[in-house]
Amino acid sequence: MSRTRFSRSIRWLPPALVVLLACAIWFFRPDPRKKIGTRVVKEVETFQRVHGRLPDSLSEIGERDGESGPVYYQKQKDGSFVVWYGLRLGESEVYDSKTGRWDERD
8 A cells, every 4th residue: 555545544533533532431421410419319318417317308408309300319218218310211320328329220
C-alpha cells in the first residue's frame, strides 16, 4: 500500500475515535437519580438516628415528595425502608435498607 493510500485510509480514524470515546462516556456516566437516591438514603438514616423512627414521607426530611419523583421512598411495616427511581418502563433501581444495597428490579 502506498503512503498516499495509507494516509487516506486512516484519515477517518481520529473522528471515529472521538465518536467512540463520546459514546463510552455517555454510556458509562453515573445516573444523577442514583446520586439523589443515595442522598435520600443518608437523610432517612440520619433522621432515624436522631428521631428514633423512620420519616413518614420525603417531605419530612426536606425532600420533594410526589408522583413526579425523581426518587421515591416507602417506609415498610417491619421497620425497614426502600428508596427507588425508574429506569425504564416497568424497571426500577431499588435501595433496600435490609440489605443496604441498590438492585435493579422488574
